[in-house]
Amino acid sequence: MAGRRPQPPELKLLRGNPGRRPIPDDVAVAVAGRPKKPADLPAAAAEHWTYLAGLLEQEHRLTLSDGPILMAASIAYAIGMKLTQMLMDPATPTWIVYERPEPDGNHRQEVAKHPVFSEERQAWERYRKAVNDLCLSAGTRARARTSGQKPNSKLDQFRSVRG
Numbered sequence: 001m002a003g004r005r006p007q008p009p010e011l012k013l014l015r016g017n018p019g020r021r022p023i024p025d026d027v028a029v030a031v032a033g034r035p036k037k038p039a040d041l042p043a044a045a046a047e048h049w050t051y052l053a054g055l056l057e058q059e060h061r062l063t064l065s066d067g068p069i070l071m072a073a074s075i076a077y078a079i080g081m082k083l084t085q086m087l088m089d090p091a092t093p094t095w096i097v098y099e100r101p102e103p104d105g106n107h108r109q110e111v112a113k114h115p116v117f118s119e120e121r122q123a124w125e126r127y128r129k130a131v132n133d134l135c136l137s138a139g140t141r142a143r144a145r146t147s148g149q150k151p152n153s154k155l156d157q158f159r160s161v162r163g
């Protein structure tokens with residue numbers, strides 16, 4: 001889609017709506033709250049789900065509709081960690097030699113990188129995309145909208161953390 005990203009209606013009202021276009025009143029607002037963690041997540045994924053949900057809760061950005069993205073991110077994390085551990089094992093070969101039969105009856109050898117390398121890269125790419133969808137990376141956090149009450153000042157934030 002060409003052009004600027006649409007601004008939230010609250011911002012248009014705050015700035016005075018200089019374009020005089022009608023402000024939509026039917027903008028969907030996500031319901032704040034902690035989604036239910038799926039019971040069938042593996043242990044590593046369940047632990048990371050709790051971690052990501054905690055980060056979003058601290059920033060007052062966790063909504064009930066974040067459940068599927070949290071699940072996708074935590075599963076991608078668990079798969080990425082498992083594949084990374086497999087690659088760190090000295091018994092995992094870096095290269096694999098394939099023998100392919102030729103039409104003339106001879107066999108040809110081909111050397112290729114172990115397929116776990118590409119699978120690991122794809123798992124971490126899925127994780128990165130899910131984290132971006134949750135606005136947890138530095139670049140997307142600046143554009144994130146929050147819902148809920150924030151502490152009054154930086155000092156109150158510090159006090160609540162130090163408890």
